[in-house]
Amino acid sequence: MRLIFLGPPGAGKGTQAARIVAKHGIPQLSTGDMLRAAVAAGTPIGQKAKAVMDAGGLVSDEIVIGIVADRIEEPDAKKGFILDGFPRTLAQAEALDRMLESKGLKLDAVLELKVDQDKLVDRIVRRAEEARAAGQPVRKDDDPEVFKTRLEAYNRDTAVVAPYYAKRGQLTAIDGMQPIDGVSDAIASALSVAAQG
Template sequence: MRIVLVGPPGAGKGTQATRLAEKLNIPHISTGDLFRANISRQTELGKLAKSYMDAGNLVPDEVTIAMAKDRMEQPDAEGGFLLDGFPRNVSQAEALDELLNTEGMQLDAVLDLEAPEEEVVKRIAGRRTCRNNSAHVFHVTYSPPKKEGVCDVCGGELYLRGDDSEETVRTRLEVYHTQTEPIIDYYKTQGLVVTIEAMGPVDEVTARALAALKREGDEK
């Protein structure tokens, strides 16, 4: 299957992308991983992307699209893929359509993870990260540490990261609404959008998504 996964910050895209790709036996292709891989390998695209990033500028769509094209052409993606973080806007969605059409392929579904905005803010702004190890993450409501402000694992100080602050989260949500959300309407005109309720236990959300994809596949 060829799938695009969309949803606001805090909807659990990264978690669900990893789980769904594993269940469906297709590669999980994320924009962040593409950038890191190309930069670490010092590919021409990686050097180009890094030059923009180092200057504090956004990486142009054409560079992101070229990276995605290269990744989708790898042997492990022949049977499908799950795109996470790409396309990020309508122009990228149009470019993806053009690219797939050129290769005689098409998307099977666009999974839209939906979560109430205030819940998203609560999810992210409630995170507390260990200063000693950023992999140790707690939540003031959902998974609080045994002792407030102290990591259960190593005893390090827990703090609120700057990009997890409520102000930053609301800014990220506004960017999502203005830049990325329009691709949902774009794909609705193609009958590809499958809306998934992203609230609840992780396993339940994964099961909902898999069931919806099966229905979509049966209908086609």
């Protein structure tokens, strides 16, 4: 089962991905984690990434795709994987398709968690207030200004990825505003439909 999770920051992708990992035994692949692992392992592509990062640059799509390509060859990803936070751009989505095709693989489903972004900002503000009230540190991502900036970046760069997959008939929209278990149930039925397709 090869999946992509799309949706703005704070939509619940991480929570839902963790449930699928537990249920299906497939890894959740975050490009950030994969980059750090490739750099730490000193793989050829990891060395390229390290050189770019050391110079303060952004890692190119080509390097990121290379890292994803290497990672999905590992034994734990043979049954499938969840890509979370990738692809972020149209160019990455197209490059991912080409790379999967070259390996004789295809995506089983692209799930987009649809959320009301104004309510999402309220949810983050509330989460930050609750943390402060409980005397806990506020997650950097829960700072309302940081969060709004991340949301703007998502709307500018990544929101175009969903229509790309919709045109290809691969996108399933999930109402991300319902309770967590409701979202999980909607995902489970979308995956069973994908498995029959």
